[in-house]
Amino acid sequence: MTTSLASSPRVLPLRGLSWRRAAPWLLLLVVAWVILPWFASPYVIDALLIPFLALSLAAVGLNLLTGYAGQLSLGSSAFMAVGAFAAYNLNLRVEGLPLLVSIALAGVAATAIGLVFGLPSLRLRGFYLAVSTLAAQFFVQWVLVKFSWFSNDNPSGVIDAPPLVVGGLAFDTPAGRYLFALAIVTVLTLLCWRLVQSQTGHHFIAVRDNEQAARVIGVPVLRTKLLAFAVSSFVIGVAGVLWGFVYLRTVEPAGFNLDRSLQILFIVIIGGLATIRGAFLGAALIVVFPLLLSRLGSLLLGQWFDSGVLEMSQRIVLGALIIFFLIVEPQGLAALWGRARRRLHKRASAS
Amino acid sequence: MADFDWVFFAEVLTGGLLSGVMYSLVAIGFVLIYKTSGVLNFAQGAQLLFAALTFVSLVERDVPFALALLLTLAAMILLGLSIERVVLRPLQNQSPMTLFMATLGLSYVIEGAAQLLWGTQVHALELGIADTPLQLGGMMISSFDLFAAATAAVMVALLSAFFRYTRLGLEFRALADDGFAALAVGLRLPRILAAVWATAGLIALIAGLLWGARLGVQFSLSLVVLKALPVLVLGGFDSVLGAIVGGLLIGALEKLAEVYLGPLVGSGIEGWFAYVAALAFLLVRPSGLFGQRAWQRA
Numbered sequence: 001m002t003t004s005l006a007s008s009p010r011v012l013p014l015r016g017l018s019w020r021r022a023a024p025w026l027l028l029l030v031v032a033w034v035i036l037p038w039f040a041s042p043y044v045i046d047a048l049l050i051p052f053l054a055l056s057l058a059a060v061g062l063n064l065l066t067g068y069a070g071q072l073s074l075g076s077s078a079f080m081a082v083g084a085f086a087a088y089n090l091n092l093r094v095e096g097l098p099l100l101v102s103i104a105l106a107g108v109a110a111t112a113i114g115l116v117f118g119l120p121s122l123r124l125r126g127f128y129l130a131v132s133t134l135a136a137q138f139f140v141q142w143v144l145v146k147f148s149w150f151s152n153d154n155p156s157g158v159i160d161a162p163p164l165v166v167g168g169l170a171f172d173t174p175a176g177r178y179l180f181a182l183a184i185v186t187v188l189t190l191l192c193w194r195l196v197q198s199q200t201g202h203h204f205i206a207v208r209d210n211e212q213a214a215r216v217i218g219v220p221v222l223r224t225k226l227l228a229f230a231v232s233s234f235v236i237g238v239a240g241v242l243w244g245f246v247y248l249r250t251v252e253p254a255g256f257n258l259d260r261s262l263q264i265l266f267i268v269i270i271g272g273l274a275t276i277r278g279a280f281l282g283a284a285l286i287v288v289f290p291l292l293l294s295r296l297g298s299l300l301l302g303q304w305f306d307s308g309v310l311e312m313s314q315r316i317v318l319g320a321l322i323i324f325f326l327i328v329e330p331q332g333l334a335a336l337w338g339r340a341r342r343r344l345h346k347r348a349s350a351s
Numbered sequence: 352m353a354d355f356d357w358v359f360f361a362e363v364l365t366g367g368l369l370s371g372v373m374y375s376l377v378a379i380g381f382v383l384i385y386k387t388s389g390v391l392n393f394a395q396g397a398q399l400l401f402a403a404l405t406f407v408s409l410v411e412r413d414v415p416f417a418l419a420l421l422l423t424l425a426a427m428i429l430l431g432l433s434i435e436r437v438v439l440r441p442l443q444n445q446s447p448m449t450l451f452m453a454t455l456g457l458s459y460v461i462e463g464a465a466q467l468l469w470g471t472q473v474h475a476l477e478l479g480i481a482d483t484p485l486q487l488g489g490m491m492i493s494s495f496d497l498f499a500a501a502t503a504a505v506m507v508a509l510l511s512a513f514f515r516y517t518r519l520g521l522e523f524r525a526l527a528d529d530g531f532a533a534l535a536v537g538l539r540l541p542r543i544l545a546a547v548w549a550t551a552g553l554i555a556l557i558a559g560l561l562w563g564a565r566l567g568v569q570f571s572l573s574l575v576v577l578k579a580l581p582v583l584v585l586g587g588f589d590s591v592l593g594a595i596v597g598g599l600l601i602g603a604l605e606k607l608a609e610v611y612l613g614p615l616v617g618s619g620i621e622g623w624f625a626y627v628a629a630l631a632f633l634l635v636r637p638s639g640l641f642g643q644r645a646w647q648r649a
Binding site: 072120123124126127128130131132134135138139141142145146147258262265266269308309312313314315316318319320321322323326327330 | 391438441442445447448449451452453455456457458459460461462463464466467471577580581583584588617619620622623626627629630633634
């Protein structure tokens with residue numbers, strides 16, 4: 001351990017945790033856990049809420065690496081793919097392995113691959129590193145397509161995800177699958193939230209802000225970088241399992257392409273770098289906006305707005321959103337949210 | 352190997368070098384922008400797609416070849432100028448990562464717009480250059496590859512000469528060297544940047560036509576950018592010479608690996624081989640091909 005930071009506690013105490021501060025978050029949890037599964041229609045759950053959860057979790061994972069530790073990665077969906085395929089194969093080939101264990105082990109597999117592709121970060125920085133994470137993207141996808149063992153020699157390469165059963169309890173309704181995903185996302189998000197407040201989280205930020213200075217004050221830079229890759233890959237790997245098992249209910253390499261990696265990066269940018277809540281806000285926007293756009297488009301343009309036009313205009317609007325956010329609000333939706341809340345507070349206390 | 356087929360080896364190597372020249376051309380587009388604006392312009396691939404799509408669509412609408420070329424060039428210059436104006440100028444003084452992410456968004460916008468405008472179907476692009484195999488010392492070499500490589504080589508030479516011998520080229524280099532000093536001695540930054548982005552548009556046009564004629568004009572053309580990135584890792588983002596040599600090296604290695612390594616591990620390795628090769632090279636020589644002697648690349 002380091003000398004200069006050794007005196008600070010490894011996990012900082014919960015800062016000013018009071019009912020007043022915690023109330024909005026508890027309310028959010030109640031809504032997510034009780035109200036939504038009760039009232040949301042199966043369509044909303046299947047088409048919006050579940051992909052939202054999986055993408056949010058992936059974005060939380062990428063945010064640890066890119067937002068907090070400052071290592072830009074363009075290969076997130078490779079780690080999602082590793083997670084999904086590892087969970088599938090563990091479930092298939094190891095008799096009697098509980099689902100939750102195989103999901104956790106899938107995360108471990110993603111961690112291992114993440115560490116391998118994180119090694120260049122010890123020598124490369126900035127763009128050089130970003131480009132080398134593309135190696136993970138293409139290599140993993142190639143391996144999964146090339147060696148049919150991974151998809152159990154299924155000729156189409158598309159495989160059915162196993163049913164979600166934990167301890168004899170089957171989560172097979174939309175609401176059940178939603179709750180299954182929500183449980184995993186809640187637990188991992190809380191852990192990540194604690195992590196970024198811990199000393200390790202501060203190391204991440206120190207490495208991001210100034211590597212040289214971090215080294216001088218005794219932050220173990222190399223270890224911190226590898227740790228960031230490891231934790232982030234674990235979370236993204238589990239998100240991949242959710243994406244394959246809970247949302248699509250099928251696993252195929254083609255779904256985990258560069259576009260998906262960029263999508264997750266976009267979520268992080270739009271939501272706000274280095275904020276946990278930003279990952280959720282960004283994911284919500286990314287999931288909802290294609291629907292809004294298609295409704296709006298067919299309302300305004302009618303017949304002319306076919307699926308091809310929709311796809312292209314989605315690309316354009318998404319790209320424009322990224323540029324807009326980078327120019328106008330580089331801190332993302334999380335900052336907008338915070339500002340809106342402060343303004344409301346001010347107005348409330350003034351009146 | 353007793354009966355190693357040297358002629359075949361030379362044929363593969365030459366083919367690799369020829370496609371390597373085209374990698375170099377795309378890579379130089381990156382280097383040009385990176386040196387002067389400090390941006391890794393991911394949208395280069397999208398620009399390339401836009402150029403090829405615009406040109407092919409004009410030709411299909413019976414616009415004469417030369418006129419179509421001229422119109423496309425004008426469109427590309429306009430596109431480059433507006434990128435600089437609308438996207439990058441408001442982001443001045445932001446971190447390089449922010450700029451890079453902006454170009455990611457930009458590539459989505461351009462790809463979407465190009466296909467919305469011209470449709471998503473695959474176009475065949477006929478440049479009127481015969482693609483016949485030529486016999487050269489026992490080797491079979493595609494005449495189109497030869498032409499493409501020659502065009503790319505001429506472009507590379509012209510750009511190098513432009514950098515070295517013209518006043519604007521000198522201003523480019525001054526800006527790349529030290530932006531503040533360049534401003535302080537009175538160089539007009541906006542004008543230079545406009546010229547840079549216009550030049551990048553020209554490179555995108557030529558690369559787009561060459562690649563488009565080879566692969567067909569379609570969405571995947573914008574993925575050519577992914578071919579150029581390992582070249583940049585190898586040669587350095589800021590070295591024109593590195594882009595040239597790196598492109599040749601990656602082109603040759605990739606073809607050789609596909610022919611000699613492919614049967615061993617399975618086909619389709621060209622998607623990632625260049626990346627792994629570039630990384631392996633950096634592991635041995637962290638400073639890259641022509642980088643400064645530093646222990647890590649930043």
